[in-house]
Amino acid sequence: MDSSDVNADRPLSRDDPATTHTPPRVPAQRSMPAAESGGAGTAEPAPAPADERFYKSGKLEPLPIRPLPKAPPSIHILGPTVFLVALGVGMGESYMWPRLVLIFGPEIRWLFLIGVSLQAVVMLEMSRYAMATGESIFFGAARVFKPLMWFFFVTAMLVYIWPGHLSAGASAFERVTGIPWQGSAIAGMLLVGVVFTLAKVVYNLLENVLSICIGVLVVGTAVVAAMVGSFADLSSTITGMFAFGYMPEEAMSPAWFPVIVGAIAFAGPSGMQQMWYTLHLRDKGAGMGAHIPRIRGLRHSDEQESMPTRGFMFDTSDPEEMSKWRGWRKWVTFDAFVLFWGITMLVTISFTVLAQASARIDPGVTAVIRDGERDAALDAMAASFSAAGSPILGTVFFCFIALIGLNATLGLFDSFSRGQADMTYFFVPGAKRFSISKLYAFFLWGLIAFGIGILLFGPADGPAAILDVLAFLSTFAMGSYCVVLLLVNNLRLPKPIRPGIVSNLVIGFAAVFYLGMLFYSLFAYGVVVS
Template identity: 30%
Template sequence: MVLDSAEQQDGETDDAEERVYASEAEARQYRGTWYLPLPYDKLEHAPESDDYPTRGDGGAFRLTDLPRVPRVRHIIGPSAIMLGASLGSGETLFWPILVAQHGWAVYWAFVVGVFTQFFINTELQRWTVATGESVFRSFARLHRGWPILFLLFGFASLGWPGWAAGAAQVASAALGLEGVSVGAFGLTLPSWKLLAVGLMLVIWLSYQISSVMYNAVEAFQVGLLFVATGTAVVLFLYSGSLGELTNLPEAILNVGRLPEGMDIAVFLGGLAFAGAGGYLNLSQSLWVREKGYGMGNYQGRVKNPLIGDDPEPIERDGFTFRPTRLNVRRWRGWWRAIQLEHFFTFVVGLLVVATILMSVSSRYTPGTTTGAISMWLTEIAPALSGVGALLVFLVLFVALFTTEYAIVESFVRNSADAMYEAFGRDAGWDLSRIFWRLLTVFTAWGILIILLFTTPFEGQGPFFFLVVGAALSGVMMWPYTALTLVINTTRLPEHVQPGWLRVVAMWWASGFYGYFSVLLVGQTLTTWTSGETFRAAAGVVGSGPGGYVLWAVFVLVQTYAVVRSIQGKRQAAGTVDAADGRDRLFS
C-alpha cells in the first residue's frame, strides 16, 4: 500500500480527528465556493488498477489527497438551490392540485418520489466528489453521445419558460394589470408577457454581479427560498389548514394505489417534480463541483468572462486519491456530510413546505377541475381574500420565479458542460464563455417564446407547458438513473462505490421511473395513432403489440442495470485493503 505524505511523516497519527476534519477557519472557506489550484501537469498519473476509477474513453486521473472534511453547516448550498427549483413545480403546483383533485390517497407517491430523488441526487454527486469531474464527463467517458442525448432531453423539457410566464400571470392578477399598448401601431400585449420578459432579464442581469457564476445563483436562490418558505408557513397558519394533516393516515392505507382516471402525464410529472426532476437533478453534480466538495475542490469553477479575475481551468481530466486509511476516512466523512446536507435541506424542506401547501389546497378546493395556477388565483385567493389572498400571491410568485431562475441556471450550466465534454474540450473552447453565451441565447429564446406563443398560455394557461416539461423530465430520469448506477458500480473502486442498500435503492428508482415512462409513452403514442397498437396496460397483460415492445425494452434496460451493478460490486469486493471488506449500508 502506498502511504500519503501525512502517514509517511506521522505514522499512526492518521487516525487523529484533526487530520480528517477541517478546522473552523478552513471549513469557513466553503461558505462561498472554494477552489484550490494544484500544479496539474506535475501531478503523478493514477495507474490503471483496482485502486482507482476506470478511465474509459478519457485520460488518466491525477493523484492527490482528498481535502479535509468540513462541517455540514459550511457546505449548505447545492441542495438549497435544488429545493428552490422544486418550489414552483412540485411544492406549489403539481402536488397541491393532485391532492385537491384526488385527496390525500395520492400523498404516498409524493413521499416515495422525494426519498427516491434523495438517492438519485446523492448518487449523481458521487463521481464528482470522488474525481472532481462532472457527471457529464463520466457519461462522456462511456460515449460522447450520452451528454448530447441528455442535452436534447433537457431542452425538450426545460426550453419553455412556463414558470416565468406563471409568475408574471400571478403578478398581473395581484396588481390588476390589463393589456399594455406598445409600439407605433398600438399593439396590445397582455401585461403578464411584459412582466415575464422583465423577469427573464432580471435573471440574466443577476449573473453579472459576481465573477463566479455559482455564487450569484446561490445567494439569490437562498434568499428567495427563505421568503417563499416563511410566507408558506404563515399562509398555512392563517388559512386554518392545520386540521387537514389529520388526513395523512389515508395516504398510508392507499400505498401503491392510484385513483381511477388519473392522467398519467400529470402523475409522472408529479413524480418527477416530487423534488426538482429531470434535467435539474443532473445539476447536483455541477453545483457540488462549483462549491468545492471533495476532489471538486481542485477542479476549477465557471467564471464570468466579462468581469473578475482570469478564468480558472476546468482541468482536462479529474483527480483521484490513493486509498490510504486517512483518505478513506476522509471519504467517509465527506459522504456522511453530503448525505446530511441533502437530507436536511432538500428532503425535510420538501416534505414540510409541500405538505402545508397541499393542506391549503385540500381545504379550499377539494375536487377542483381547474389548472394548478388557476386553482390558486381564482379559487383559493378569493376564498381567503385580504391578507390571505396577498399571501397566496406572494407564495406563488416567489415560488414560480425561484423555479424559473433555477431552470435557467440548470439548463445553461448542464448544457454548457455537456457541449464542453462532448466536443468543446477537443476544440479548445473555454467553458466559461460557453456558459455566458448559452445564458444569453437561452434568455433570448425564453423571451421570444413568451412574446410569440400566445395560445398555449392564454388558452390553457402556463400550466400547459409545465405538464409537458414535467412529463418529459420523468421519462428522462429513467435512462440517466440506470446509467449512473452502472457507472458508480463498475467504474469506481471498492472504497468509493455505493453500498448494497444504495444499489437496491437505485434499482428501485430506475424501475419506478421506467415503469411510469412506459405507461406515458404508450398513452402518448396511442393518442397520436388513434389506435390500440401501442397501448401499454398497467398490468402489462392486455397491452397492444407496440405496448409489449415497450415493456420488453423496459425489462431489458432494467435487467442490464441490475446485472451490471451486481457484477461490478462482486468484482470490486476485496480489491482495496483500506476498504476493510465491509459494505456500509449508507456508503
C-alpha cells in the first residue's frame, strides 16, 4: 500500500465537480431541509467554494473540507446505540448465556464480560471513521482495498437473509395466542415492510419504536427477575463475571466449546451489526454525517435530497474544530459504555437470575437445557416463572421472547437493507440512477420475499449444513471487521484523530480473540460455532 495515500488536510490541484454542500444537521437542534419541511422536489446542492480544500484518502475520490457541527450534550437518552441494543439483546442474552450458567455455573460469565466489553470498544472505533467522514465503514474499507468491502457485501447476503430471529419470536407468540408461528412471522415481516415503506424518514421512526420496545424489555425483565429471583441469584450472577480464567473441563469438549465461542460472539450485537451502526450514526447526523441526506421510505423517495458521491472531512488543524471533535467523542463514549454496555448487561443479568430461579424451582430444567432443546428449555423456564409467582408470569416471559424477536427483526431488516443499499449506490456501476431510498426499498422487500418463501416452503432457519457455514461466517466477520477497523482508522484518517495505542491494542486483541477461538474450534473439533 502506498503510504503517500495518507496525507494531512491539504488543497489538491484539481477541482471536484461532484462536491455538494448541505446545511449541517445537528441532532440536538436539527434544521429541516426544504424537502422535509414541505418543499417539493430534491434539494439543490450548494456550489463549492472557490478555495475548496480536500483531504486525500486512498485512491478514491478525496473528501472536501467542511465544518464539523457542534456536538450535543454527552449525557442523553436516545441515540444510534438503540439499534445495537435492539440487535444485541437477542437469543444470546436471553437464552445462550443463561443456558451456559445452568450448565457450568455463573462463573462462566467472565467470558460474557470480556465479549460485551470488547464490543463496546469496537463500537467506539466504528464511530470514529463514520463521524469523521460521514461515510460508512464499508466505504472506509473500500478506500483501503475494495475487495474487503465486497467480502462484507457477500457475507451479509449469506448470513442475514434467514428469518431466524423472527421465527423464534413468533414461536413464543404462538404459545401466548395460539396463532401458528408461520402466520404471525409472515404478518410481522409484511408489517415491517409496509411501515418502513410509508415512513418519511426511516431512522426517526425506527429509533422511536425501538426505544419504546427496549424500555419495556429492560424494565419488564428486571421486575420479573425481582419477583422470582433471590438475592443469592443476583449475587452469584454478578460475582461470576469476575471469575477470570474459570473454564471447567467439560467446557473444552467438542459438544460445548463451539457453543461457548458462539455465545461470546453473541455477547451483544454479532456479525456485521457493528458495521451497520456506522450508517445509523450517519442518519442521526452524528459528526460529519450531518452533511449527508437521510434515507426515506419508498413512498417519500422522490423527496430524497441529492446524495454526495463521497463523504467529507473537517479541518483537523483547527483547534476549534478539534474541540468540537472531542465533544462528539464524549457523546459516543456515553453511548458505548452507559447505554450500550449498561443496558445489555442489565438485561442479561435479569435473564440469568430468571434462569437460576427456574432451576431452583424445577431442577429438571437444567437437564432439558443440557440436551440443547431450546423450545423445551423456554417452556420449562416459563413454567418455573408461573410456579414462582402466578400463571401470568409464564405468559409475560413468552411476551418478552416475542418482543426480542420483534426488536431484532426491525433492526436487522433495516440494517441489512441500509448496508446493502449503501455499498450498491456508491460502488455498483449505474446504481446512482436510483436514489439510495429506492435501493433500500429493493433490498428490504427482497429480504421479506425470501423470508416468506423460506417460511412457506423450506426450513425456517435454513438447512443445518448451511447454518454451520453461516455461523462460521458471522463470527469470522467479527474478527475480520476488527482487522478492517485497524486499517481504516490508522491509514485513512488524519493523524490528529487516529486511535491511540490502547484502542489499537484492544481491537487487535479482539481480532485475535474472535478468529483464534473460531479456528481453534474448527481445527481442534472439526466444528464451527453453534
